[in-house]
Amino acid sequence: MIGVKICNENCIRLRVYMGESDVSTSVTEHDVMPFGEFLNEEHQAIREAIRDYATREIAPKAHEVDQNARFPIENFKELGKLGYLGLPISAEYGGAGADYRSYVIAVEEIGRACGSTGLSYAAHISLGTNPLYLFGSEEQKKKYLPKLCSGEYIGCWALTEPGTGSDAATQKTTAKLVGDHYVLNGTKQFITNATDADVAIIMAMTDKSQGRKGISSFVVEKGTPGFFVSKVEKKLGMRGSPTASLTFEDCKIPKENLIGQEGEGYKQALTTLEGGRLSIGALALGIGQAAFDAALSYAKQREAFGQPIGKFQMIQAYLADMATQLSAARLMLYHAAWMKDHHKRVTLEGSQAKLFASEVASKVCNLCVQIHGGYGYIVDFPAERFLRDAKLCEIGEGTSEIQRLLLARQLGL
Numbered sequence: 320m321i322g323v324k325i326c327n328e329n330c331i332r333l334r335v336y337m338g339e340s341d342v343s344t345s346v347t348e349h350d351v352m353p354f355g356e357f358l359n360e361e362h363q364a365i366r367e368a369i370r371d372y373a374t375r376e377i378a379p380k381a382h383e384v385d386q387n388a389r390f391p392i393e394n395f396k397e398l399g400k401l402g403y404l405g406l407p408i409s410a411e412y413g414g415a416g417a418d419y420r421s422y423v424i425a426v427e428e429i430g431r432a433c434g435s436t437g438l439s440y441a442a443h444i445s446l447g448t449n450p451l452y453l454f455g456s457e458e459q460k461k462k463y464l465p466k467l468c469s470g471e472y473i474g475c476w477a478l479t480e481p482g483t484g485s486d487a488a489t490q491k492t493t494a495k496l497v498g499d500h501y502v503l504n505g506t507k508q509f510i511t512n513a514t515d516a517d518v519a520i521i522m523a524m525t526d527k528s529q530g531r532k533g534i535s536s537f538v539v540e541k542g543t544p545g546f547f548v549s550k551v552e553k554k555l556g557m558r559g560s561p562t563a564s565l566t567f568e569d570c571k572i573p574k575e576n577l578i579g580q581e582g583e584g585y586k587q588a589l590t591t592l593e594g595g596r597l598s599i600g601a602l603a604l605g606i607g608q609a610a611f612d613a614a615l616s617y618a619k620q621r622e623a624f625g626q627p628i629g630k631f632q633m634i635q636a637y638l639a640d641m642a643t644q645l646s647a648a649r650l651m652l653y654h655a656a657w658m659k660d661h662h663k664r665v666t667l668e669g670s671q672a673k674l675f676a677s678e679v680a681s682k683v684c685n686l687c688v689q690i691h692g693g694y695g696y697i698v699d700f701p702a703e704r705f706l707r708d709a710k711l712c713e714i715g716e717g718t719s720e721i722q723r724l725l726l727a728r729q730l731g732l
Contacts, residue, residue, distance in 0.1 A: 357653040358420060365421045366428060369403065373432035381433035384559035385704050390515055391559060394436050395443070398429075399470020404443065408452055413465035419594070420656040423601040427652075430605025431612075434708030435559030437605055438715075441598035442511035442560075443467070447474020449594060450520050451538065454579045454587050459538060463518055475516035477507035477565055478588055484509075485721050487522075488531035488585060492567065494523035499574055501525075501537060503567040506549065511715075513563035514548055517541045521567075522588060525581045534584035537576050545570030556707030593666055594659065595716045596673035600652045603673075603712035604645065607680035610687035610705040611641045617691055634690060641683045648676040667729040674722040677712035684709040 377394055384391050398404050407422040408414025415421075422444065430437025448467045451459055466472040483489045492505025503523055513519070519539050526533035539546055549566040579587060615638055618629035628634050655668035684706040688695035695702035713719045 357650075357657050358424075362420055362424060365417070366424050369425050369428045370431075372397075372401065373428050377429060377436050378432035381435070381559075382698075382701065382704070384433060384435055385556075386558075386698070388553075388558040390439065390561050391433070391436055392515065394433075395439070395473060396470045398440065399468070402468075404440075404470050405448075405464075405468025407444065408448065408464060408468055412452065412460050413468035415468075418656075418660045419597070420653065420660055423597055423652060423656045426598050426601035427605040427608070430602040431609045432605075433559070434602070434606050434705070434711075435557050437602045438557050438560040438708075438711065439512050441595070441602055442476070443474050445595035445598045446476030446591060447512065447516065447518070447520065450476065450536065450578065450587060450591050453590065454536070454583070455538075456575075456578075458575070459578065463538065467518070472517040473512055473515050474518050474520070475510050475512040476520045476591070477510045477513075478522045479507060479509045481506060481508050481564075485718060487588065488534070490522055490524045490534055492521070492523040493527070494521075494525050494535060494537060496525070496574060497571075500571045501574055501577065503537070503539070503545070503570040503572065505567050507565040508550075509552070509562055510565055511560055511562055513565055514551060514561040519546075519565060520578065521565075522584050529582060531585040532582050534588075535581045536578040536584040536587050537572060538578060539567075539570065539572055539576065543570055543572060555710060556704070557711050592716055593664075593669050596669045596722075597652065597655055597659065597665070599712050599716045600648070600655075600669075600673040600676035603677040603680035603709060604648055604652060606705055606709045606712070607641075607645055607648070607676070607683040610680075610684040610702065610709070611638070611645060613701055613705070614638060614641065614683075614687040614690045617694075628690070637686050637690060641686055644679040645683060648672070648679045651675055667726065670717070670722045670725045670729075673712075673717070674719055674726070677709075678719060680709040680712055681706070 376397065380391055402415045403425055405414030406417045406425055407419055410416040426437055426441045429440050451463055467474050478487055480491055483491065492503065492507065494501045494503050503521065505523065521537045521539050522534055523537060524533050525535040545568045547566055548563050550564040552562040554562060618634050618638060619627055621628050651672040655665045655672045658668055659665050688702045688706055691700055691702045694700045
């Protein structure tokens with residue numbers, strides 16, 4: 320029998336009763352919830368609805384989208400019509416008003432159907448929409464959020480620069496206030512959705528002498544003179560999710576396009592990434608689940624030595640490990656999303672979930688290829704695409720190495 324007794328505000332004591340023995344463990348600062356209480360019936364209904372749509376409309380295009388490096392704009396328009404592009408945004412601004420758990424479920428299910436679509440979906444909401452929702456003025460919210468939620472606009476977020484990836488505080492892009500306008504100069508690199516974005520949120524230095532405290536954020540619209548896409552990347556995976564550089568050459572924008580106050584950009588970026596890491600964890604989980612599903616199905620059908628290969632102990636061990644690791648990653652992710660829904664900081668839990676889920680996804684996808692054997696290495700089967708797509712999750716929105724550094728700081732090291 321397992322029971323839970325709350326011993327004070329910051330401590331939950333787990334008591335395990337096994338016959339005459341009584342073992343207790345204190346867990347401080349972080350909530351512990353019984354399995355199954357992270358999600359309710361509404362969450363399950365959202366999962367069923369988005370899985371049904373993704374299975375019918377997104378998954379059948381995944382191979383073609385990858386092979387042709389084509390951004391599936393039609394998927395985005397339909398996701399907007401169905402209300403999924405504004406899932407965590409208040410109904411006041413055209414969103415669905417759902418919680419963060421609903422959002423990570425949607426990312427997971429879309430990523431399960433197509434990694435490229437899942438990545439662009441997550442970037443659009445976590446990076447291209449959420450900063451305006453969290454930090455934008457009322458005028459900015461009313462102007463941009465309804466269009467971002469409906470799919471009329473696609474959003475992107477530009478932090479990374481050539482030479483300043485993980486070291487994001489050393490921005491080279493500048494924004495100088497001249498009269499009633501800011502003038503932007505610089506280049507951003509590896510920007511998801513850049514080629515198709517209607518609005519971009521840009522980090523730029525307004526005061527170099529202040530270092531990271533001199534970084535500010537701005538919203539820039541497509542078609543603004545001096546703002547253009549300068550390089551489209553050819554990638555290992557996630558080929559249907561466009562990644563490109565953005566260049567600013569004396570790009571003049573109204574001073575009203577400043578998000579928040581000058582010098583708040585870096586702080587805004589940290590908050591944005593904290594939530595965004597959950598979406599990348601969810602994306603990794605979806606890709607990993609797709610790889611597991613494919614491997615399990617293949618192991619039941621493929622025969623060798625007179626029986627399905629799933630009857631061999633080694634293949635069984637692989638699949639057992641894959642299922643266990645995915646379940647563990649899912650619990651970590653849902654716990655972090657539950658904490659965010661309860662207005663708790665997820666600096667630690669978000670990094671843990673992103674780190675673990677992304678590395679599990681790569682391991683699961685690698686085993687998926689191994690179980691498929693030679694068929695896992697050719698494009699006729701999706702195993703190789705899963706592996707290529709999964710690798711991005713160990714790099715984007717903070718590499719695994721950066722996550723470990725962040726976690727070490729949270730541990731007081």
